Amino acid sequence: MFNVVLVEPEIPPNTGNIGRLCLATRSTLHLIKPFGFSLDDRQLRRAGLDYWREVPLQLWDSFDALQRAQSARTRYFFLTTKTQCPYYSVNFREDDFLVFGRETKGLPHRLLAANTENCITIPMHGTRSLNLATAVAIVLFEAVRQQQSVLPFLGQTCIQKKTLPR
Numbered sequence: 001m002f003n004v005v006l007v008e009p010e011i012p013p014n015t016g017n018i019g020r021l022c023l024a025t026r027s028t029l030h031l032i033k034p035f036g037f038s039l040d041d042r043q044l045r046r047a048g049l050d051y052w053r054e055v056p057l058q059l060w061d062s063f064d065a066l067q068r069a070q071s072a073r074t075r076y077f078f079l080t081t082k083t084q085c086p087y088y089s090v091n092f093r094e095d096d097f098l099v100f101g102r103e104t105k106g107l108p109h110r111l112l113a114a115n116t117e118n119c120i121t122i123p124m125h126g127t128r129s130l131n132l133a134t135a136v137a138i139v140l141f142e143a144v145r146q147q148q149s150v151l152p153f154l155g156q157t158c159i160q161k162k163t164l165p166r
Contacts, residue, residue, distance in 0.1 A: 001025055001026040001027045001094060001095075001144065001147070002025065002027040002028075002092070002094070002095070002096055002097075002098060002140060002143050002144070003027060003028045003030055003095065003096065003097040003098065004018060004021070004022055004027055004028070004029050004030065004097075004098050004100070004136055004140060005030040005031075005032065005063070005066065005076075005097055005098065005099040005100065006018065006029070006030070006031050006032065006100055006132075007032045007063055007099065007100065007101050007102065007107055007108070007111070008032055008033070008034055008035065008036070008101070008102045009031060009035055009036065009037075009102065009103070009132070010035075010036030010037070010102050010103050010104060011036065011037075011103050011132070012036075012037040012043040013043050013133075014103060014131065014132045014133045015031070015035075015037075016043070016052065017133040018132070018133050018136050019051070019052055019055040019057070020051050020055070021133070021136055021137055021140055022055055022056065022140075023051050023054055023055050023056070025140055025141070025144050026056075027056070027140065028056040028057070028058060029055055029056065029057050029058070030057075030058045030059075030060060030066055030097075031057065031058070031059050031060065032060050032061075032062065032063050032066065033059065033060065033061050033062070036102075063099075063111060070097075074095070074097060075093065075095075075096045075097065075118070076096075076097045076099055076115065076118055077090060077092075077096060077097065077098055077099065077118050077119075077120050077139075078099045078107055078111065078112060078115050078118055078119045078120070079098065079099065079100050079101070079107070079119075079120060079121065079122070079135060079139060080101070080106055080107055080112055080119050080120075080121060081106065081121055081128060081129060082106075082112060082119070082121075083116075083119040083120065083121050084121065085119060085120050085121060086120065086121060086122070086123050087120045087121065087122055087138070087139045087142060088142055089120070090120055091146065092142070092143035092146050092147070093147075094147060096143065098136070098139055098140060098143065099111075100132060100135065100136060103131075103132050106129075120139075122135055122138055122139065
């Protein structure tokens with residue numbers, strides 16, 4: 001469905017929760033080294049629960065290595081607080097890559113500078129940032145929502161049926 005990229009993730013519970021989000025949306029989780037933890041970390045496994053083994057996961061030595069392995073037509077969207085373009089202004093497509101940075105520093109400046117036309121943000125007031133897993137959930141589920149006509153697991157909504165599920 002989609003591709004979620006975490007560039008140098010630092011906090012194991014965030015990565016575990018994001019793994020569950022990816023599993024729930026049939027998306028692939030891409031982790032860019034170095035990590036601030038071991039993939040055997042107890043907190044990572046706890047946050048991912050027993051689902052962690054099922055998460056579609058790819059590990060990369062660098063973001064450049066990930067990009068070299070993809071088609072030249074691949075679309076990347078870089079999440080940052082350093083732009084004014086809101087995530088909901090994008091028409092997401094299946095197989096898009098949603099790229100998120102480290103919890104403490106965000107994405108590297110060189111990556112943002114090289115991709116300014118594809119930088120998007122989550123508009124917010126009263127705080128400078130959100131928890132990484134929360135940010136991924138917001139953007140990933142907007143992308144999924146936009147694709148609902150092609151996702152067999154979503155089906156009709158309750159409002160469309162005018163009945164509540166039992």
